[in-house]
Amino acid sequence: MKAVLVSRYGAPEVLQLSEVPAPEPGPDQVVVRVRATSVNPVDWHSMRGEPVLVRFSSGLTKPRQPGIGADVAGVVEAVGSAVTTLRPGDAVFGMSIRTWAELVPVKAEGLVAKPAAVSFEEAGTIGVAALTALQGLRLHGRVQPGQRVLVAGAGGGVGHFAVQIARALGAGVTAATSTANLAWVGALGADEVIDYSKADPTAARSRFDVIFDAGGWLTLAGERRALRPGGIAVNAGAGGSPSVVGLVGRMAAAAIISRVGDRRFVSYLANRTPEDLETLRAMLEAGQLRPHIDRRYGLAEIREAVRYQETGQAQGKVAVSIAGG
Numbered sequence: 466m467k468a469v470l471v472s473r474y475g476a477p478e479v480l481q482l483s484e485v486p487a488p489e490p491g492p493d494q495v496v497v498r499v500r501a502t503s504v505n506p507v508d509w510h511s512m513r514g515e516p517v518l519v520r521f522s523s524g525l526t527k528p529r530q531p532g533i534g535a536d537v538a539g540v541v542e543a544v545g546s547a548v549t550t551l552r553p554g555d556a557v558f559g560m561s562i563r564t565w566a567e568l569v570p571v572k573a574e575g576l577v578a579k580p581a582a583v584s585f586e587e588a589g590t591i592g593v594a595a596l597t598a599l600q601g602l603r604l605h606g607r608v609q610p611g612q613r614v615l616v617a618g619a620g621g622g623v624g625h626f627a628v629q630i631a632r633a634l635g636a637g638v639t640a641a642t643s644t645a646n647l648a649w650v651g652a653l654g655a656d657e658v659i660d661y662s663k664a665d666p667t668a669a670r671s672r673f674d675v676i677f678d679a680g681g682w683l684t685l686a687g688e689r690r691a692l693r694p695g696g697i698a699v700n701a702g703a704g705g706s707p708s709v710v711g712l713v714g715r716m717a718a719a720a721i722i723s724r725v726g727d728r729r730f731v732s733y734l735a736n737r738t739p740e741d742l743e744t745l746r747a748m749l750e751a752g753q754l755r756p757h758i759d760r761r762y763g764l765a766e767i768r769e770a771v772r773y774q775e776t777g778q779a780q781g782k783v784a785v786s787i788a789g790g
């Protein structure tokens with residue numbers, strides 16, 4: 466079977482579509498025939514080994530594991546001896562590792578049933594980005610019905626899911642995005658859309674209960690000003706702090722002002738939980754969540770797909786179809 470491998474850190478040229486042995490499922494795993502996946506920033510961070518902190522987990526001088534990719538949607542092909550929840554032929558989606566491949570072994574708890582009305586291509590864009598949006602809003606932002614939420618970076622993969630999820634959680638949503646994304650982000654169901662190149666979404670004092678900054682581009686001072694007392698600012702990305710020093714400095718400042726003030730500032734790393742995947746499945750089923758797919762690529766075009774996602778200009782998600790998606 467074919468899989469994308471990375472044997473050294475670098476630009477998309479290091480991605481090699483290679484022939485590798487087909488995997489067998491472990492006892493608690495299933496093997497999924499992958500129909501679709503997508504590109505997330507985490508993929509090119511691990512491809513480049515940047516920021517350098519990535520290398521502490523993935524290998525100091527070269528990747529310890531050559532496989533890459535995190536999102537997955539496909540059909541269960543083989544089932545491990547201890548798996549009782551899935552059967553061959555089940556259509557599933559979720560999140561795992563080394564998913565840029567025709568076949569991938571995944572723990573059964575990392576997958577949920579794909580709703581029939583959602584295509585494999587759509588389901589293959591959900592994993593990382595929608596889990597990040599859901600956990601940022603529900604777990605860390607503690608969004609409650611009736612609250613007012615600002616989503617910044619609403620035109621990206623995480624941000625456009627966050628707009629829809631905040632709405633599904635019952636919040637009133639203000640989406641801040643760049644000029645090119647205003648029209649389609651407005652159609653996601655936000656009550657208000659702000660072009661941040663023309664107006665600062667954090668200009669008004671004490672306006673939001675929760676600020677979800679998908680890219681990490683807002684300033685702490687702006688977030689502090691715009692949060693109501695007791696409000697929470699949640700940062701998924703580190704866009705405004707590109708260096709390790711800048712990032713650590715921002716996190717330290719956030720920790721200090723969270724302690725002394727009445728507003729909290731949270732950064733987090735998303736993880737895979739069966740409960741959150743199930744919530745996303747239910748939101749998809751209910752029509753509350755729909756990916757906006759900007760460009761589509763095949764597995765053989767993975768370098769172009771990554772190159773485009775790395776520009777930061779992709780509108781919503783970059784999908785990668787395998788075997789007809």
Ligand SMILES: NC(=O)c1ccc[n+]([C@@H]2O[C@H](COP(=O)([O-])OP(=O)(O)OC[C@H]3O[C@@H](n4cnc5c(N)ncnc54)[C@H](OP(=O)(O)O)[C@@H]3O)[C@@H](O)[C@H]2O)c1
Nearest residue numbers: 506597618619620621622623642643680701702734735777
């Ligand atoms: N914490 C976690 O566990 C976790 C998990 C996944 C992703 N992330 C991080 O979350 C961030 C977003 O991920 P993603 O998948 O949504 O990436 P993405 O699809 O590339 O979206 C990034 C968005 O950031 C905005 N942006 C880009 N350049 C900007 C600039 N110079 N100033 C202001 N905004 C800019 C754009 O949206 P607008 O046009 O709407 O501004 C862009 O669509 C990344 O930094 C990623 O590393 C974190």
